[in-house]
Amino acid sequence: MRKVVRHFIEDFQKFLxxxxxxxxxxxxxxxxxxMVVLxxxxxxxxxxxxxxxxxxxQHVLPLKGGPLPAKMPLWFLVIVILVMVPVVEELLFRYPLKFARNRVLKIAVYGSSVLFALVHMSNYDNHEVLFYLFAPVIVGSQLVGGFLMAYLRLKHGLRWSILMHAVFNAVIIVPVTLSIHGATVIDSHSPQYSLVVTQYAFSEQPEHIRIFRQEAGIDTVHVRQAxxxxxxxxxxTPGAWYVDDALVDIDFKATSPIPPDSLISLLGQQFRMIPQTIPNVLPSEPRQ
Structure with missing residues (x-):
């Protein structure tokens, strides 16, 4: 195996x-x-x-990744991740490489690998300058993976780069998706309130939000996949908090109304809540 690895490293350097x-x-x-590439x-x-x-x-810039917007059953999402995405992306980024030659091939390999990484920046909703400065790290796995799959495609054929893409998704993406989807992340009860929050990786039904207020407090929240x-x-207050992007069900019931910030603090047991500086504006009419 050591000999195989050494041979691959020499071969990959030659490829670059x-x-x-x-x-x-x-x-x-x-x-x-x-196997070595994987x-x-x-x-x-x-x-x-x-x-x-x-x-x-955690320490520089919150990365605003979020759930998939598509509405689909879980089994179909798994097929998309394991089959459709690897096939389509390899056809787009790696299939044309075989038809380039000489200097054009080198430009195509480097260009397709960088473009493959840049496309995956769309997994995030960030638009800050720092996000783009750290982009080589944030999508570094896709960048390196793009070069490795280009190597497999040119050395052994497209089916090997598709297989690597599918296995990587199966080991990394599918378990994360399954661990999130439908998981109860907050189940908190006291004599004053009950709060149950379920998180989803993708939407399966239309959004539904009902918030009941009494005076300055909230006593009931009923949310489905919002x-x-x-x-x-x-x-x-709109814009007062940056919150981790998550798709959730919320069932909250209080024996007596609690202040909005107290409910937000309860949600902060699981989700990151970062106070934001918002400009002074004229007070709006109270929401019903």
Whole structure:
């Protein structure tokens, strides 16, 4: 195995210098190359990119990733992640590489890999300057993965890059999706109130929000698959809080009305709530 890894490292360096040598070189050992490439991609994501992204998220800039907007059953979403996305993205980004030659091929490999990473920036709703400065880290896994899958495509064929893409999604994306979707993240009860919050990875039904107020407090909230930021804006002052982007059900019932900020604090047991500076505006009419 050590010999295979050493051979791959030498071959990949050659590929980065001149992809044409890979196209015209020997094409044997496809499975071993695929295993090495897959292992390297997982190791790089787990040991480098994910820890750095978490540090950025916690200490530099909250990364505003969110649930999928599409309404679909879970089984179909899994098929999309494991089959449709790998096939479509490999056809778009890697399939044309075989038809380029010489200097054009090198430009195509580098261009398609960078574009593949940039496309995945759309997974986030950030538009801050810092987000774009840290983009090479945030989408670093896709950037490195783009070069590795380009190598597999040119060295051994498109089916190997599709297979790597599918397995990476199966190991990373599907478990995260399944762990989030339909999970009860807050189940809090006291003599004064009860609060149950369920989180979803994607929408399965139309949004439904009902908030009941008495005087200056809230006594009942009934939400079905709505965006948490929208809910917090409706409960408190719009724009006063930045909230982790999440799709949730909320069932809240209080024996007597509680202040909006107290309810937001209860939601803060699970979700990040960051106070925002908002401009002074004329007071609006109270919402019913």
């Amino acid at each position: 210098r001149n992809p044409q040598e890979i196209v015209d070189g020997p094409q044997n050992g496809a499975f071993h190359s695929w 292992t390297i991609n997982f190791a790089f994501a787990a040991l480098v990119i994910i820890p750095l992204a978490l540090l950025i998220d 965006n948490l930021q929208r809910i917090v804006d409706l409960i408190g």
